[in-house]
Amino acid sequence: MLRDLRGATRRGDRADRQVRRTGARGEIVSGKVASGGSVRSAVIGIEIHVQLRTATKMFCPCAIPTDADEPNSRTCPTCLGLPGALPTPNRAAIEKVIAVGAAIGAKTPSTTRWDRKNYFYPDLPKGYQISQLDLPLAEHGSIEVTTSAGVGSVRIRRAHLEEDTARLRHERAGDGSRASLIDYNRSGVALLEIVTEPDLRDAETSRRYAEELRLLLRTIGAADAEMENGQMRVEANVSLRDSEEAPFGTRVEVKNMNSFRSVERAIAFEIARQNELLDAGGSVTQETRGWDDTSETTYTMRAKEDSHDYRYFPEPDLPPLAISDAWIAEIRARLPELPAARRARYVADLGLTAYDAGVLVGEPRAASLFEAARAAQPALDAKLLANWVAGEYLRAANEGAGEPEPKQFAALVAAVGAGEINGATGKALFAELCAGPLDIRAVITERGLAQISDDGALEAIAAETLAASPQALADWRAGKQQALGFLVGQAMKASKGRGNPARLGEIMRRLLDAQ
Numbered sequence: 001m002l003r004d005l006r007g008a009t010r011r012g013d014r015a016d017r018q019v020r021r022t023g024a025r026g027e028i029v030s031g032k033v034a035s036g037g038s039v040r041s042a043v044i045g046i047e048i049h050v051q052l053r054t055a056t057k058m059f060c061p062c063a064i065p066t067d068a069d070e071p072n073s074r075t076c077p078t079c080l081g082l083p084g085a086l087p088t089p090n091r092a093a094i095e096k097v098i099a100v101g102a103a104i105g106a107k108t109p110s111t112t113r114w115d116r117k118n119y120f121y122p123d124l125p126k127g128y129q130i131s132q133l134d135l136p137l138a139e140h141g142s143i144e145v146t147t148s149a150g151v152g153s154v155r156i157r158r159a160h161l162e163e164d165t166a167r168l169r170h171e172r173a174g175d176g177s178r179a180s181l182i183d184y185n186r187s188g189v190a191l192l193e194i195v196t197e198p199d200l201r202d203a204e205t206s207r208r209y210a211e212e213l214r215l216l217l218r219t220i221g222a223a224d225a226e227m228e229n230g231q232m233r234v235e236a237n238v239s240l241r242d243s244e245e246a247p248f249g250t251r252v253e254v255k256n257m258n259s260f261r262s263v264e265r266a267i268a269f270e271i272a273r274q275n276e277l278l279d280a281g282g283s284v285t286q287e288t289r290g291w292d293d294t295s296e297t298t299y300t301m302r303a304k305e306d307s308h309d310y311r312y313f314p315e316p317d318l319p320p321l322a323i324s325d326a327w328i329a330e331i332r333a334r335l336p337e338l339p340a341a342r343r344a345r346y347v348a349d350l351g352l353t354a355y356d357a358g359v360l361v362g363e364p365r366a367a368s369l370f371e372a373a374r375a376a377q378p379a380l381d382a383k384l385l386a387n388w389v390a391g392e393y394l395r396a397a398n399e400g401a402g403e404p405e406p407k408q409f410a411a412l413v414a415a416v417g418a419g420e421i422n423g424a425t426g427k428a429l430f431a432e433l434c435a436g437p438l439d440i441r442a443v444i445t446e447r448g449l450a451q452i453s454d455d456g457a458l459e460a461i462a463a464e465t466l467a468a469s470p471q472a473l474a475d476w477r478a479g480k481q482q483a484l485g486f487l488v489g490q491a492m493k494a495s496k497g498r499g500n501p502a503r504l505g506e507i508m509r510r511l512l513d514a515q
């Protein structure tokens with residue numbers, strides 16, 4: 001369903017931001033909604049459209065537009081729908097969808113076909129969209145999703161290939177008159193539509209499913225799937241029923257969720273809204289509702305229309321597509337390690353916690369640094385390395401720091417692990433490494449950064465510090481425990497940051513006890 005761009009453009013381009021949270025209207029516990037004495041069960045199905053990462057559009061040689069492109073600059077007779085222009089399928093897009101199918105354990109048909117989906121709307125220059133009706137490129141797959149309740153599986157009904165529509169912009173001209181502008185740059189971009197079975201039961205799982213799907217698409221290089229700029233559009237069908245066994249209730253389609261956080265909040269809100277309606281003796285209206293990030297509510301976009309008759313029929317300008325087993329096998333062989341498998345390996349083989357494995361695998365850049373550093377220093381303690389990647393690296397990366405060179409990064413973590421430099425020195429060197437090339441081994445020697453672990457030297461530093469801090473000693477005697485921390489800090493300073501802080505702490509404590 002791609003028709004609701006009027007609402008989508010009006011409300012859709014808002015950035016995710018911190019907003020006031022409206023009170024929870026009904027407590028949601030593992031998909032059950034309890035309020036007013038009744039307990040209902042939510043049923044959620046999710047439909048996601050993702051722009052594939054290809055060099056050119058789905059059926060023409062136009063380059064994929066960027067936001068910097070002038071409107072209508074990336075067009076040709078085919079994606080403008082001019083009479084007589086013929087489509088040519090994009091092989092890379094087809095291969096990416098076959099790869100998605102392989103990654104989610106779906107079936108790929110030996111022959112597939114293109115269908116025309118007919119409807120009239122200005123964003124669709126031909127008057128129809130080339131899509132796939134009953135022979136999708138992938139069917140019956142699943143994705144493993146981890147939530148606070150544990151690990152579960154979401155079944156995927158189908159994934160098919162189609163072309164994106166143009167973008168409509170509704171503006172007001174200088175004289176106050178209203179104008180609708182059409183930008184055909186997006187028209188004809190390869191679009192993957194992925195539809196789940198109605199397996200989801202709560203907002204958290206829905207969000208996690210969308211996040212996990214994006215991670216999978218990014219990992220296999222099928223898509224960038226940036227929700228914020230519309231490369232990935234999530235729609236949820238939400239309904240309530242009296243029990244797990246009862247027939248499905250009236251469903252509401254929720255759109256315009258522009259971030260994963262919005263997905264979770266919009267679905268939670270919609271479940272609560274329907275529950276409240278039913279509690280009050282009302283009934284749910286079948287309709288399409290949009291999510292408003294500012295008010296954190298859903299609003300009616302359009303009431304149920306008569307069921308669409310898209311008059312699908314086979315696309316006469318394109319022959320059916322034969323997909324050989326050998327082609328599928330070749331694509332499958334090119335798949336990288338998938339997120340679920342990688343997480344399992346990190347836990348089973350490397351001894352990482354499920355949480356750490358999730359953090360590393362959840363951010364492809366972090367996982368690739370972790371892998372590259374391990375390749376450079378196979379003997380490096382995996383847990384220590386994971387802490388550095390999940391902690392220092394991700395924090396710095398989120399602040400916009402550069403990428404550290406993996407070999408030098410491994411050398412740095414190894415030096416900290418061996419106690420050769422202390423953690424503070426390690427962090428300072430890490431910041432330098434992110435800023436540019438650095439030879440860690442050479443720098444430790446040249447700058448004399450090696451940690452002082454020699455007890456004799458540390459004792460001398462500690463004793464000097466203590467002698468120079470009569471007030472801290474008085475505090476300690478008066479029972480102020482924090483004086484110890486202050487003294488260790490002063491001693492670390494006196495060691496020019498090179499002291500072994502743990503040893504210094506022990507030594508200082510011993511000296512204080514002896515006072």
Ligand SMILES: [Zn+2]
Pocket residue numbers: 057060061062074075076077078079080188
């Ligand atoms: Zn074109």
